[in-house]
Structures are given as structure tokens and as C-alpha cells.
Amino acid sequence: MNSNSIIIVGASAAGISAAREIRSLDTEVPVRIFTDETYRPYYRPFLTEYIGDKSVENRVNFYLNPENWYRDRKIELNLGEKVVAVDPVGMSIQTEHGNRYSFSRLILANGSRPFVPFKDAVGKKNVFSIRTLNDARAVHDQAEKAATALVIGGGLLGLEAAHSLTNRGVEVTILEASDRILPRQLDSECSVILQNIVTRKNVTLIIGKSIDSITGDTMAKGVRLSTGEVVPADMIIISIGIRPNVDLATNCGITVNWAVVVNDRMETTSSGIYACGDVAEFNGRNIALWMPAVNQGKVAGSNAAGKPARFIDAVYPAVMNSFGTKIFSAGDLCLDMKEGDYKLHIMKNIDKNHYKKLFFVNDRLVGFILIGDISESQKLTAAIKNGTAYADLVP
Template sequence: MKNRVVIVGNGAAGYYAAETLANHGEECEITLIAEEKYVSYFRPRLSHFLGERELGRNFFLKEEAWYKQSGIRLMLNTKVMSIDTALKSITTDTGETVEYDRLILSHGGSSFLPPTEGAELKGVFTLKTLDDAYKIKEWMGDCQKAVVIGGGLLGIEAAWGMKQTGLDVTISNTSDRLLSNQLCLESGKFLEGVVRQKGVDVVLQDRVVKISGTDRVESVEFESGMTMEADIVLFSVGIRPNLAIAREAGIECNKGIVVDRMMRTSAEGVFACGDVVELEGRGFGNWMHAMQMGKIAAMNAIGRQAEFHDGVTSIVTNSFGTSVNCIGQTLLEEGTEKIVTQDASGEKFKKLIFKDGKLVGGIIIGDAGAYPKLMEAVSQEADISNFKKK
């Protein structure tokens, strides 16, 4: 009898778990349950879609027909309400009970909306799903001024998308630089210069504390006392893992569902992967990590021994007419040294980080062509002498 494997969530982790299982279709029956009404798509493109007329080619990872051809039972627009780990079953919002032999939880997280006066007004958004993007695009048609709260990857990409539609855009970030989780102060300031040159304003080390308007957004007020007109506000300040159904089922959770490197949870036969998990005290909000975790969870769900190894982390973003590539360790710490280069045009920036004379990371802005070589050099822990000669 085939193993019944149920996957909850169809983001990167869920999709790649399903694809991996489909390659071993003779061993299992696959059910994929997702709250959204769409098949799996490339979620990092959502922020770019704000500035585009149509969804790009290959936005959807596979057409719906592929799931049927692969023997995957697809349950879209369906929410899992509870898990019974003793009976090995889940219950959906339609009242259906689905039994499993192995369960893979990959239902991700939800956008965090910090408590802010006026956040309930029309024109205040977060961006996590395709429907969110459609709602934002519809609202933008009647807007002139946008404030994006959050200067991380999604925030700056969304700001650029909005700017391309003709909006007057401001990015607000509580840190002293953009992309503060990835960039050092000097590279963050370099990127800030690029953003400003493209006509987007940046407010740093300040926080929006109030959103005002009679029925819809009209302005925002900062902690410093500064006010700014706005008719659309986008919060982009991170996500929080969706832990409710796991906690209620008695599955160990901390900041995420606690898993080991085989993606096993504390419950027998239950695996978890992607944004919803915590591994060795860390969360992983990266598409590549989610993809790998989904594959690992699937392999272990059918009895194949596999472990997750995060390797060299890389972050890539393209917006404001430039590229930002962050590889491995990007911030200085005790025992590290750096080599920084910047071209005369002010369009390219490169910072290399070394520890014990070995290359452990780097930042490249404005030179996407250098990314593959740097990735290879970091993976091989190239010696600092190779770079000091140049």
C-alpha cells in the first residue's frame, strides 16, 4: 500500500516537496492543500509585479494540469483547521477529514503588521500573496503618494515597482541603512544613493507611529514629529510563522515549528519546512532554503535519508536599475577584515570579507556579472592573497 503524504501549503517548500514526491510516485499518494486559490508561484516576483502590467512568464511554477498528470490531489482555496497527530488526520474548513501516513507542514508565515494607529484605514496594505498584489495595484490607480514602511528586500523592490507606475514614493526604515540585515553601513549608504537618484525618498532612523485620514489614508506621522502626505501605505516589516495549528496539535514550537536537519518535528510522521520552521534556533526566510528544505522533507517522508545543509547563503535583488548580491558573511565581526572597491562612476560597489585570510563573504552592487565568480570564490574559501594583488 502506498504511503499517503499530505502537504499543507504550496509556497516554495510545499511545491518542491510535491515535485520531489511526484518523482517517486510509485511510493506514495500525494495531497497538496493550500489556502490560496492559485497553484504555486514564484513569490519573490510579487513586489516586481506592482510595477508591471502582467504576470511575467514562468510566474507559476507549473500549470495546474501538471499536478493532475503527476498524480497530485490538489485542494486549493482550502484551509487546514486542525491536526490530530494520534489519528494521523487533518480537518479542513469545509469539514473534510484527510488521513495521512506522513504530513509535511509548509504553510509559511503571515505578514507582520505592527500595532499602529490608523492601520485599519483603507489604503493600508501588506504584500504576501498574489491577491494582495492585485488589491494594491487596483488601489494604486487612484494614488499619487506612497509610503513603504520597511527597507528590507521586499520593501525596496515594492517601492521600485510603485515608482515605475508614476507614484511619488518614500521608503521609511527604522535602521540607519537600507537592507540592514544584509548590508553594512557603507554599502547601505551606497544603495541609498542609487535609490535617491531614481527619485525615491528615504527616511531612516525614524518610525511611522500614526496613519491619518477620514475614511482612507491621507497622511502618516513619524516618531520624530514629521508628517507626510500619503494615499497608500505598504507595511513590509517581515513575516511571522503560522504556528496555530501546530501548537494546538501539541507539536513543539518556539519562534517556528522546531525541526531537526531531516525536517522532522516532535510529532511522529510529521515534517515541516520553509518559512514556518525553526532549525537550531534559526529561522529561514529564503526561497533557496525553502526549496531545499521541501526536498529534504519529502525524501525523509518516504524513508530516504537526507539532511539539510544550508551552505553558503546568497541574496539577490534587482531593482532601481541595479543589482545587489550578498554572499555568505557580509558584516564585519572580530577577527575579520575587508577589501572595498568602488568604481569612479559611482555605479559599482564591491566589498569582500575575509576571516583568517580566507574569503567568507561579499557584497556586490551594480555588477551582476561578478556574482558567479564571487560565489565560487566564497564556496572555495579563496585566499586573501588572490585579491590583494589586484
């Protein structure tokens, strides 16, 4: 195989962004992408919507590129071929089929996997996580015959999944072990507002309780809580976080903390090997969101192609459009600060479920939450970046 190849492991946001950037800079260098998924790369944030409506797959932007995009750009897309080992000294990879490929530069963009801490979830046919198109298809099909569903986790993905199932007439319960839903994206006051919106859509919320076990044999019947209560369900979705896929890096001696450690060029500690997206950790942060993955992939691709580029961290918002409302949360919400160490500005119209909360530290905007009307989101995001003063934002 051509030892001058640039190999990309992973075909989602970061991997495809890297390939696009490489090809924009060098039309000749061989580019090979490997993914264990069997589908053309797609827009993963659509998956929770897909479980409510399969026609989402027919949208023009569901797949990241048309089939001929890869062929026309001479990008070799190897679907269903998982990379199982990296040899940084011999500069080669090995796939599960026993094939070995040489590289001159390697980009690890192999993402993350769902965190499933419950051993008794294994093997139960109606217990799911949502990470791939296969996952979404399985959840969609199970919902056809389910009257009730339990979503474990009240984060963004869990809420979006609950919304899609509710729209299909499934009776949904959300179980969140923390003291509120969206605990990382909302403060307590805003979470209560959202909880009221969600429960008005006939969703049951169980807050601040943990799971003792998942009941049932080959099919789950529900969960038993640590309090002894039993919550029955015809299907269960586990959505309590992700873990970066660091095994490839760990096994070949690349430095890993929580994720694969990279510098601002997306370089790992092994020469010629880059990492980006959910699998990468920059400045102690594993961001694991779509847009930073795209940006990191672009930087990794540029450097792999020989054009120096650096990743500049930015304000990446949390966005949700479910249960008849919209949420946009960005920046530092001062969740770990004491009252008096920051200043608040609040505007609310409870009748219309509109709410705006601005967080200031040293008189400068550091974060905000918008519920309902999110039309100011871009202006406020820019204001965080610019360190806009309280007097310039509050009449």
C-alpha cells in the same frame, strides 16, 4: 480517506518542491496539497514586480507548474481550503470547511505572514502588505489612483515595491526605522551608496525614525512619526518582516521556538510530521528565502517518501535588481565584529556605481557585497564555501 496519504499543507516553494520529490520517488502514494489561496501555485518573488506590471502573470514561469502538471502526476491540489487543525495522534487534519483527512505522513509547508505591528492599520482600505497574489493585485489597483505612496520598511521587498511604484509614476517615500536601508544585507558604507542611487530616482528616504500612528479612518491619510512630523500618503505598504505560521504546530504540541523546530531530515518532534520552508527552524535558523525553502521541501519530500535525505545548510545570497542597479550580498558581513577582527578588500568605480567589498576572517573569505556589476557573484559564493584565502582572491 486513504490513511496512506502524504498530506502537504502549503503550496509555495517548499510544498511544491516536496510534492515533486515525492512523486519522483513513488508514483502511487496519494499526495494531497492544501492551501488557503485560490490560485495555482506561483513564483512569489515576482509579486513586487507584479504591482508595477500585471503582465508579469503572463510569463511562462509565473506559475510554478502548468495546470495539467498536478493532474498528470495524480497530485490532488486543494485550492481555497485552509487547514485549521492537526491531530498527530489520530494522524489527521481538519480544514475550515469541516472536512477531515487522514495521513501517514504530513509535511507542514504553510509558510509565513507579514508582520504588521500597527493596530491602526487594521481596516484601512489603502494599507497593504505584499505576501499573496491577491495582495499584489490590490496594491496594483490602488496605485492606479494614487499620486503618493509610503513604503514602511527599507528591506529587499520594500525597495522592490518602491521601485515598481516609481516606475508607474507614483511619488514614493521609504521610511526605515534603522539607521540605513538594507540593514541586514549591507554594511553602512554600501548602504549609503545604495541610498544615493535610490534618491537619484526621485524617491524620498526617511531614515532612523519610527511611527507613532497611522492617520485616517477607513482610508489612511499618512503616518505620524514619533517626532511629531506627519508624512502624507495616498497608499501605504508595510514591509517590515514576516512571522512563521506556527499555530498549527503549536496547537498540536509540536516543539516551536521562533519557528517549527526540525532536524536535518526536516522531521519535527512529532513522528511522521515534517516541516520545511518559512515555517521551519533548523539549527536555530529560520532562513525564510525561496531557494532554501525549495531545498528543504525536497528533503522533507524524500524522507516522507521513504528515501533518507539530509538538509545541508549553504550560503544563501540576498539579491536585488531595482533602481537601475543590481545588488548581490552573501555570507558574513562582519556587522557585529570590531574593526581589526576582520580584513577588507574594496574595489569601487563610483562613476559607474560599481562596488565590490570582500570580508575576510582569519585570512579566509566569509562574505561579500557587490553593487552594480555582480558578474563575480557565483565565483565568490563558491569561494565562501571553499574558505578561499585572501591571497587567492586579491591581486
